[in-house]
Amino acid sequence: MATEQGQLPDAYDEVLEQFARVTYLSDGGSYLNWDQEVMMPDDGTPARAKQLSTISGVHHDLLTDDVVADGLDELDESELPQPQAAEVREVRRQYDRAAKVPRDLVERISEETSNALPVWKEAKAESDWSTFAPKVETLLDLKREYAEHIDPDADPYAVLFADYEPYLDLSVAEDVLTTLRDELVPLIDDIKASDTELADPFDGAYSDDTQMALCRSLLDTLGYDWDRGRIDVAPHPFSLGTQFDARVTTRFDEEDPVGAIGSTIHEFGHATYTLGLPQEHYGSPLGQHRGLTVHESQSRLMENHVGRSRAFWDLVTDDVNDHLGTEVTPQAGYEAANQIYPENRIRVEADELTYHMHIVLRFEIERDLLAGDLDVEEVPAVWNEKMEEYLGVTPDDDAEGCLQDIHWSHGSFGYFSTYSLGSVLAAQLFAAAEDDIADLDGKIRNGEFGPLHDWLTENVHAHGQRYETNDLVREATGSGFSADPFVEYATAKFGDLYDL
């Protein structure tokens, strides 16, 4: 078996070189998305839509170019050494999907999503689903067409899901969501019935500037590399970038600094994954993230297992008090970060348990929309029914109901379940890290994030797309993907907090 670069077939070099161009172009486009959501003046949309749809079309052309098609024909992964075989596997996967979809459709989807973004913003501001509904209808049609091209015999929702998580079957997502519903609903009911009330000490109004200064300070504590990152405000927080420049965004509610802390640490987790991808493999699948399940595991690990731990609040409470002018104890901060409040209607503000009910709801609605079993105009009513069923609350209006998330304006149907998959994987990875790192809890309490950071880099980030999702999980934890560690962790933590 050839193992040296010089013995690899020419086709390998040709395919990977072209794939690098695809990556560079697509990364360039991603910073234009960042700009659109963070910096672009309001009326810039029509031109930006053209720019991004052209990039999407060119991306498609480059990826499906003969140099890739012919090169892949010549290559056989089973005859290649690792990690080159993995690189070719990943290029082939992307090529196989892209080659089935016409460029025109790719460009239309891109342009429609750019144009849908301000319509969603406006509809949310006006709390009027009916103005956004036609865009959702259009995007659903386009995405159905897209899925039909890729596999006319498959469930279109499963086809779309594979864009976000290519190596776990949709049935895994269904199983995880079922497990979470079965396990968490009784736990949430127990908490509701409990007499224990957690501390809720941040009862002032905290300015955006104050909260931003605090978030920056916490990112310093966590070790964010400012030479390769930045933080800005966005209506719907996200992280985006490359291993050379991975940015985070956050948002502020003057009554909820704990929300901003959680959201910022969440996006920091995403950025840390991106920054941990090997720079020497930039442009290759080995320099790219392993899909949204693993990406979300990194954000949720930081947000929940670090940021919502008692050890972390022991570390940062003084700093929080200094910034906010409060006199909160570490235990009170810890409790504030772990409040379970089923009455919340907003997914991104949800606690660790009810969060997953928000995902179940979206998963069910999206599946019905894609299958044509639910009309777009019926979404607000169905949304509100399910909120009542799963959480016992009804949104006051569409803005805090079915218009709350940005995803549908991006045409991202099939995305949401990766949030639950990632949360579950976060618990599994953190448990493995705890096994490997002596006194991880004490290290967090002391602000020693190096060992955790190194563990994540070594076991997750540095691999890029070398392993399929399940294999990555097995390499890192010694066992297959499982929701059990999350259920154990949640049951123990909230059982303790709420004296169950």
Add this chain to the structure above:
Amino acid sequence: MATEQGQLPDAYDEVLEQFARVTYLSDGGSYLNWDQEVMMPDDGTPARAKQLSTISGVHHDLLTDDVVADGLDELDESELPQPQAAEVREVRRQYDRAAKVPRDLVERISEETSNALPVWKEAKAESDWSTFAPKVETLLDLKREYAEHIDPDADPYAVLFADYEPYLDLSVAEDVLTTLRDELVPLIDDIKASDTELADPFDGAYSDDTQMALCRSLLDTLGYDWDRGRIDVAPHPFSLGTQFDARVTTRFDEEDPVGAIGSTIHEFGHATYTLGLPQEHYGSPLGQHRGLTVHESQSRLMENHVGRSRAFWDLVTDDVNDHLGTEVTPQAGYEAANQIYPENRIRVEADELTYHMHIVLRFEIERDLLAGDLDVEEVPAVWNEKMEEYLGVTPDDDAEGCLQDIHWSHGSFGYFSTYSLGSVLAAQLFAAAEDDIADLDGKIRNGEFGPLHDWLTENVHAHGQRYETNDLVREATGSGFSADPFVEYATAKFGDLYDL
């Protein structure tokens, strides 16, 4: 002659459709340049260089695609109606140049310029030409190679100049610079010899925030459309964008608020041109600017003929005083904005007269560099000699000498003379506007910028690339391109100010 869209040949539609994709891609890239200079974290450069060089290469491929080549072969401008003939003329011009240059060279130039930017920044911060010199050497070699591909028999400097100003011969630039030197040097000498001293009333220290608030207020007064623009800080101010989103940047020196005002109004002039390009022609040459001479005429017209007028200072002095906490009179503000100070070493801080000596110096150095008559390592010595010769001053170090401008890091050799050409054209256009608009001076004094804005839109902006530069000037002013109006204007204004 066919005049309706339906009667145009198919090749016209095919060529223009492809050219629109070229434009969208290139505009997308331009916002990545904005990001690199304004927002990007320091260590993002290697990835950004790859993204931009890929876009440059794809831009080249799309522009030289068979659909353009074959379409242009079929089309004959003389048989097309206007403005379609002008569109095809402009696509042909760009195609003819691009087709002669290999994509690989285009990509190398792009990547080298992206990588040169941080090296220039660092060299300037350290005031050390020797660290930047290798990059200049590399870029000179690449640009010589580029010019050689386009026309091996032409003066390479003239070939490069045509990238910035395609329709004025380099001899026009030489003539203008000669005229400016011949006319302005005696005027500057007279001013030096004059006993008159202009007021210099801004002698405090003004914070960045204070100056930014003032600049924003002045842009409000001038009518900047914030829904299609934004202002940020950049080490080397610039404006960039499309008719949907044209941004400005500025910078601050705590001792020089008048400098920030001038720089901001200058970039506002550029943005106003961009925003005045017809939106319905976005993607066509009719929706693109007419080259850097005309672009600079719009910035200089706003900076000098509006922002450095007594009428403007009558309008804004109260606002300036409110922001800066000063008690300056309109006459004192006007004088401060019109100080002639040959001892200044920085082009972008130069007054209206000595400015052109900075251009002459760069023009001469660049020509000698391109021709191989000057070694890169000799630049600092030659720069300083010429400063002494033309302005009677010697820079203290390279940072305020040959490292002051960003342009060489962009590989933009041949660019500078368009600054003088634009300044001269600004005077010519403003004189024509004064002829056409009753009491333009009074209108500026009253803050009525609508008529001037409309005149510029109608006579310059709305045409995009419909006319060649000289024809545009003739359409707008009734006469050919001329430096005379500038000389008359400068002689009268400074003669009056300095009692000559």
